[in-house]
Amino acid sequence: MSHGNAAFTSVEICAGAGGQALGLEQAGFDHELLIELDAHACATLRHNRPQWNVLECDLRVYVESEEALELKGQIDLLAGGVPCPPFSLAGKQLGRDDERDLFPTMIKLARQLEPRAIMIENVRGLMQSKFDSYRQEIVEELEQLGYKCDWKELQASDFGVSQLRPRSILVAMVPECWEHFNRDTWYKPSEDQLPPQSVGELLAKTMKDRGLRGKAFDDWFEKASKDIAPTLVGGSKKHGGADLGPSRAKKAWNDLGVCGLGVADEPDKNGETKNPIRDLGVGTNNGPMLTVRQAAKIQGFNPDGEKEWEFKGRKTAAYRQVGNAFPPPVAKAVGLQIIAALKAAMPFSIEKNDALFDLPAPSTPVRAQLADGGGDRECASVG
Structure with missing residues (x-):
């Protein structure tokens, strides 16, 4: 647990490709452990942040292991994005009856770690009235x-x-921190927050870099400058390749001049687009498809002037990581409010604790269970 000028510490579950982790890092959290089941997402986390301790593991296996108790009382924040299919508008919305529901597991881990704060994100569907009682159960x-x-x-x-x-x-939050947490404003943007760019403004340079030129670029830019993007959809591992969502989402993308029927390949090392007819819509009425890197910009990754967050795996696996992520700017904004409350609750006279809490490598028994750990985390957070 942090003190004084030391970093605030966190454990993140269902970390996905790191959207929430990146935002919380920008807010000031130092991640002691990130737990994620998907191998491609774990590779993404390790590639972008080699210093992070990433455990490729089913969360349900981890909470039953001895390792789950090793950071007890040492963590400021337990964060993550538990699987969304139990609550997604696109699914059956089985809630507590869905075997992928990890809220009970998250609560068990909170009991084990005793963090001072918890931050969990999920889809909008969880806020529907049909889940009022379930949300209240979690609160209780x-x-x-x-x-x-x-x-x-x-x-x-x-x-x-x-x-x-x-x-x-x-x-x-624990009560002594919660009293400093402004419940009226924590979910609101700051007064100096700039409005979002349109899709055209955000992606103009990258479209030109991909080779969209002349009238084709002008026609796309005119449409794409009308609005921001609809919700990116990561999709399911069980159903087909990468595209930009169901029919209504594809129509919204089409209105912005973007073809939602697939995801484009990145330009080659010479900056050339391999298949301009398919990927850029040259000579068609489809318009350009998005690349994974462009989708990441729409998700709040890779702002201009910052080192690019790279996604590992082939195109479909990489796109799903992006589509399922929690936007880093949102995680940062909430993380800053949490840190403000943690700081306000901290005794002024307390000095920095020189002890650093390093999580030992998981034991062989936990890793031995991973092959059978299973668990379908189709809708990552945050991840």
Whole structure:
């Protein structure tokens, strides 16, 4: 647990490709451990942040292991984005009856770690009235552990993200921190927050870099400058390749001059687009497809002037990581509010603790279980 000028510490579950982790890092959190099941997402995390301790593991296996107790009382924040299919509008919305529901596992881990704060994100569907009782159950269980908590729905575009992406957010804190957490403003953007760029403004340079020129670029830019993007959809590992969502989403993309029937290949090392007819819509009425890197910009990764966050795996695997991510700017904004409350609750006279809490490598028994760990985390957060 942090003190004085030391970094605030966190454990992140269902970390995905690191959207929430990146935003929380920018807010000031130092990640002690990130748990993620998908091998491609783990490769992405390790590639971009070699210093992070990434455990490729089913969360349900981890909480049953001895390792889950080794950071007890040493963590400021437990964060993550548990699987969304139990609550997604695109699914059956089985909630607590869905075997992929990891909220109970998250609460068990909170009991084991005893963090001072918790931040969990999920899809907007969780805020529907049909899940009122389920959200209340989660609140009551956290209150039994000694936390105060609240649910809010946040819109990513309010935080400068060029996309309509509503998410449900749970923040919980121990009482001495919660009294410093402004529940009226924590979910609102700061007054100096700039409005999001349109798709055209955001992607103009990258479209030119891909070879979209002349009238084709002008026609695309005119359409793409009308609005921000609809919600990116990561899709399911069980159903087909990467595209930009169901029919209604594809129509919204088409209105912005973007073809939603697939995801384009990145230009080669010489900057050439391999298949301009398919990927850029040259000679067709489809318009250009997005590349993974462009989708990442729409998700709030890779702002101009910052080192690019790279996604590992082949195109479909990489795109799904992007589409399922939690936008880093939103995570940063909420993370800053959490840190402000943690700091306000900290005794002024406390000095920096020289002890650094390093999590030992997981034991062989935990890793031995991974092959059978299973668990379908189709809808990563944050990830």
